Amino acid sequence: MSGLSHFLTLASDGMKANRLFWLLIAGFALFPIFTHFADLPFWNDVAMRIMLLGMAAMGLNLVLGYGGMVSFGHAAFIGIGAYCVGIGEFYGLTNGWAHILLGIVVCGLMGLVIGYLALRTSGIYFIMITLAFAQMLFFLFVSLEQFGGDDGMSIDRAEFGLIDLYDPLRLYFLIWVALALVGLGLMFIVHSRFGVTLRAIKSNESRIEAMGLEPLQFKITGYVISAVICGLAGVLFANWQEYVSPDIMHWTRSGELMIIIILGGLGTLAGPLLGAIVFLLLEESLPIMLDTVAPAYAENWMILFGPLLIMVVMFGRGGLVGLLAAQRQSKNNPKREKVGQ
Amino acid sequence: MTFTLILEQTFNGLQAGVTLFLVAAGLTLILGIMDFVFLAHGSQVMIGAYAAAAITQATGNFYLGILLAVPVTFASGYLLEYLIIRHLYQRDHMEQVLATFGLILFFNEAIRVSFGPAALFSDLPPSLSGFVEILPATPYPAYRLGVIIVGLLCAVGIHLLVSRTRIGAMVRAGANNPEMTAALGINIKILFRFIFATGACLAGVAGMMLGPLTAVQPGMGEPLLILSLVVIIIGGIGSVRGAFVAAIIVGLVDTLGRVFLPAILRLFVEQATADGAGPALASMLVYILMAVVLIFRPTGLFPAKG
Numbered sequence A: 001m002s003g004l005s006h007f008l009t010l011a012s013d014g015m016k017a018n019r020l021f022w023l024l025i026a027g028f029a030l031f032p033i034f035t036h037f038a039d040l041p042f043w044n045d046v047a048m049r050i051m052l053l054g055m056a057a058m059g060l061n062l063v064l065g066y067g068g069m070v071s072f073g074h075a076a077f078i079g080i081g082a083y084c085v086g087i088g089e090f091y092g093l094t095n096g097w098a099h100i101l102l103g104i105v106v107c108g109l110m111g112l113v114i115g116y117l118a119l120r121t122s123g124i125y126f127i128m129i130t131l132a133f134a135q136m137l138f139f140l141f142v143s144l145e146q147f148g149g150d151d152g153m154s155i156d157r158a159e160f161g162l163i164d165l166y167d168p169l170r171l172y173f174l175i176w177v178a179l180a181l182v183g184l185g186l187m188f189i190v191h192s193r194f195g196v197t198l199r200a201i202k203s204n205e206s207r208i209e210a211m212g213l214e215p216l217q218f219k220i221t222g223y224v225i226s227a228v229i230c231g232l233a234g235v236l237f238a239n240w241q242e243y244v245s246p247d248i249m250h251w252t253r254s255g256e257l258m259i260i261i262i263l264g265g266l267g268t269l270a271g272p273l274l275g276a277i278v279f280l281l282l283e284e285s286l287p288i289m290l291d292t293v294a295p296a297y298a299e300n301w302m303i304l305f306g307p308l309l310i311m312v313v314m315f316g317r318g319g320l321v322g323l324l325a326a327q328r329q330s331k332n333n334p335k336r337e338k339v340g341q
Numbered sequence B: 001m002t003f004t005l006i007l008e009q010t011f012n013g014l015q016a017g018v019t020l021f022l023v024a025a026g027l028t029l030i031l032g033i034m035d036f037v038f039l040a041h042g043s044q045v046m047i048g049a050y051a052a053a054a055i056t057q058a059t060g061n062f063y064l065g066i067l068l069a070v071p072v073t074f075a076s077g078y079l080l081e082y083l084i085i086r087h088l089y090q091r092d093h094m095e096q097v098l099a100t101f102g103l104i105l106f107f108n109e110a111i112r113v114s115f116g117p118a119a120l121f122s123d124l125p126p127s128l129s130g131f132v133e134i135l136p137a138t139p140y141p142a143y144r145l146g147v148i149i150v151g152l153l154c155a156v157g158i159h160l161l162v163s164r165t166r167i168g169a170m171v172r173a174g175a176n177n178p179e180m181t182a183a184l185g186i187n188i189k190i191l192f193r194f195i196f197a198t199g200a201c202l203a204g205v206a207g208m209m210l211g212p213l214t215a216v217q218p219g220m221g222e223p224l225l226i227l228s229l230v231v232i233i234i235g236g237i238g239s240v241r242g243a244f245v246a247a248i249i250v251g252l253v254d255t256l257g258r259v260f261l262p263a264i265l266r267l268f269v270e271q272a273t274a275d276g277a278g279p280a281l282a283s284m285l286v287y288i289l290m291a292v293v294l295i296f297r298p299t300g301l302f303p304a305k306g
Helices: A003-017 A019-038 A041-066 A075-090 A096-118 A124-143 A168-191 A193-203 A205-210 A215-241 A251-264 A270-293 A295-300 A302-315 A319-332 A334-340 B003-033 B041-059 B062-083 B093-115 B142-164 B166-176 B178-183 B188-210 B221-235 B240-266 B271-296
Strands: B131-135 B138-141
Touching: A019 A041, A019 A168, A019 A270, A041 A075, A041 A168, A041 A193, A041 A215, A041 A251, A041 A270, A075 A096, A075 A124, A075 A215, A075 A251, A096 A124, A096 A215, A124 A251, A124 B221, A124 B271, A168 A193, A168 A215, A193 A205, A193 A215, A205 A215, A251 A270, A251 A302, A251 A319, A251 B093, A270 A295, A270 A302, A270 A319, A295 A302, A295 B093, A302 B093, B003 B041, B003 B138, B003 B142, B003 B166, B003 B188, B003 B221, B003 B240, B041 B062, B041 B093, B041 B188, B041 B221, B062 B188, B131 B142, B138 B142, B142 B166, B142 B188, B142 B240, B166 B178, B166 B188, B178 B188, B188 B221, B221 B240, B221 B271, B240 B271
Parallel strands: none
Antiparallel strands: B131 B138
């Protein structure tokens, strides 16, 4: 079998297996048409935020969902990516492609160092050491007064050659292309030899060791890849927000990323993106809904959002992707569902 | 930089340390012994602080406020365990993170709705607002000294409870092997509920004592939650002794770093930069400490389980 046809078979199999993800991507491509005719330009902004957080969550999902490494500090990589833009511009580097390259290299190196040190521990200790590194970086950027410290720094959208990012649609599709490429990349990584090994390590690490492989190498590689994806999301995030502050790497954002993944479905390609859609749509719509019912409490929407998260955990297993799959299964084979329950 | 200043700041560090220990001790019971990732522990601190502040305002008596707030926090912990937490023991850590993150959002917002977003300030009674001479000509705020003493008493109490009493033996047995303990006729469900409520209560006490020192406001517990997580990791998960040692270390490092790091930095860089960077670098110190401990001792200073 020639390389190309092998590649094409893999790609078409991947498309089929991850139909939901590519449907969502297609939906995002068509969404601006809808907002144009419905005259809702604000929702383009929401969609960009969804894609960016979804991209970061997909990066984290590689270690969290496929690799079983619960990193509680991935917001740090988003922050590093975003500061690559801010600090780059501060020193006169205005080319967006250079920012992306810088973000990837810096996040890769940081991921390598943090991963190497943190992966000596496991379980709750790993959760906490990743948090510790993220907090260190958070306070580092708080302390860097020349880059705005606590208040952050404002950013001009970078120059991407012919792509003028001040045209909102071009920014939208730059993010969209990046998201689709990340999805495509992850699809291949997960099904590659490397990805299979990573997933095998999650289910039985000592067995992989017994097979003569070094689990740590695979884990660190996975950690670096996920850091790079979060860094890319960070670079684009800074361009979208036109502003960066240490807030972008606050520990609650790391928590948010985890929630998005768990909400959508761990270890699936579509899960993090679906989770981001639901998470951010709830964030946008709960205040609106509350505004119509009890206007005085519109800004207290989290009082509903919190219990909603708890209910997701208590009653829905496997996240939204799991829920959808279960529904499809019960439609195809209603009896089996009953027996299973 | 005088000896008095160093002494005073060391006491402040101790005060921060024992407060941190109360939060971390509760978390040690819940996370270390029951193996439940409880992120909403900071909310228990907030609930304690609000209960004390509200009762103090209503009754006009600070001591009554503290006295009545203790059972309130115990009851809130008990109720929370009964309603939600007990359904989540069997779930994996990530689901526990998600559910208890939801609890944080709920508690912060519920407090904001019922008490308003502004911070509450509670005044100290005259009997506690004075100074005590810890050394000749070295006055120290009486209230902070009181916090240190109460914190140390609680530490001794928890130590005795866990290591010397029948309940403590049951707790340790339950942590070691819940099925076996249950088979020996101990009601593990009630035991866990009791531990959980005690842990929540300890966090609440920390909140009550912090009330007059800091602003009582929604979300006040989260920084403490993160720091107390750091503490139990440095100390070794599940070890009360480790939590105590680590809490004192973290309290001292954080407080002394905040005061003296800008001064040390000023020797090397200009003053404005040093004053700006100092406090943030001091906050970093704690996490650097934790990372170093974990790199050299991946299960903390006093690992409780093998």
